[in-house]
Each structure stands twice: as C-alpha cells, then as structure tokens.
Amino acid sequence: xxxxxxxxxxxxxxxxxxxxxxxxxxxxxxxxxxxxxxxxxxxxxxxxxxxxxxxxxxxxxxxxxxxxxxxxxxxxxxxxxxxxxxxxxxxxxxxxxxxxxxxxxxxxxxxxxxxxxxxxxxxxxxxxxxxxxxxxxxxxxxxxxxxxxxxxxxxxxxxxxxxxx
Numbered sequence: 001x002x003x004x005x006x007x008x009x010x011x012x013x014x015x016x017x018x019x020x021x022x023x024x025x026x027x028x029x030x031x032x033x034x035x036x037x038x039x040x041x042x043x044x045x046x047x048x049x050x051x052x053x054x055x056x057x058x059x060x061x062x063x064x065x066x067x068x069x070x071x072x073x074x075x076x077x078x079x080x081x082x083x084x085x086x087x088x089x090x091x092x093x094x095x096x097x098x099x100x101x102x103x104x105x106x107x108x109x110x111x112x113x114x115x116x117x118x119x120x121x122x123x124x125x126x127x128x129x130x131x132x133x134x135x136x137x138x139x140x141x142x143x144x145x146x147x148x149x150x151x152x153x154x155x156x157x158x159x160x161x162x163x164x165x
Contacts, residue, residue: 026123035115041108048101052094059090096140103133 026034066083110126113119 031115034111038108038111038115041104041111043108045101045103045105045108048097048104052098052101055090055094055097059087059094062086062090099136100133100140103129103136107133 063083063086066086069083106129107126110122110129114122114126
C-alpha cells in the first residue's frame with residue numbers, strides 16, 4: 001500500500017477548456033462555410049417568426065370564434081371551454097415555435113456580424129445562440145418522447161375500449 005493520499009478510483013481531472021484551444025483560429029474555409037450558412041439561418045429564423053405569428057393569429061381567431069359560439073343558445077359552455085383550451089394549446093405551441101426560430105435567426109445574424117467585423121465577441125455570441133437553439137431543441141425532443149411513451153398506454157386503452165363496443 002502506498003503512503004501517498006491518491007485515490008486510484010478517482011476520475012482524472014482535466015481543465016474545462018483545453019489549454020491549447022486559445023491558439024486555435026478559424027481557417028478561411030471555416031469562415032466561408034459560416035458566411036454561406038448565415039443567410040440560410042436567418043431565412044429559417046424568419047420563417048419560424050412567420051409561423052409564430054400565424055399560430056398567434058390562429059389563437060386569437062379561435063378565441064373570437066369561441067366567444068361567438070358562446071352566444072348561441074345551448075352552446076354557451078361548449079364555446080367558452082373549447083375556445084379557451086384551443087387558445088392555450090396554440091399559445092404553448094407558439095412558444096415552442098418561437099424560441100428555436102429566435103435562436104436560429106440570432107445565430108445567423110451574429111455570424112454575419114462576425115464576418116463583417118471579425119470580432120470574437122460576435123463569434124462567441126453566435127455560438128451562444130447556437131448552443132441555446134440545440135438546448136431548446138433537445139428539451140422539446142425529450143418532452144415529445146415522454147409524451148409519446150406515456151401516450152402509448154392511452155392509445156392501447158382507447159383501442160381496447162373501442163373494441164368492446
């Protein structure tokens with residue numbers, strides 16, 4: 001047994017940012033790829049903003065229609081409840097669409113800023129938005145998979161209940 005206090009089962013420690021990373025620079029080819037990607041990122045971001053606006057418009061229209069349906073005798077509660085539920089669902093869906101679109105657009109914009117200014121702050125901000133995009137996209141994917149997995153027993157139960165009739 002050795003006298004030093006080292007734990008042979010301890011994980012090795014390494015710096016979070018490798019020491020030689022500060023010496024790295026973007027090559028000309030990398031900059032060309034970023035420059036060629038920037039307009040597409042902004043385009044996809046703008047399409048996402050348009051989708052967000054369309055979903056918000058649909059939410060407002062659904063609320064207005066539900067109020068109108070609520071004025072019909074006998075359908076008062078149906079119109080109000082269905083309209084509010086649809087409005088809330090569309091609101092959640094709009095938020096889900098907004099954030100990836102926003103981060104994609106910002107990533108493309110800061111890449112363009114970097115190409116024009118050669119400022120490392122712009123490049124760092126661009127990659128921050130790229131990280132945020134993938135973070136949100138990953139969370140959305142996890143939630144989707146969780147609902148999919150949780151929905152399978154519900155679908156099986158619904159099929160089983162429908163087969164009884």
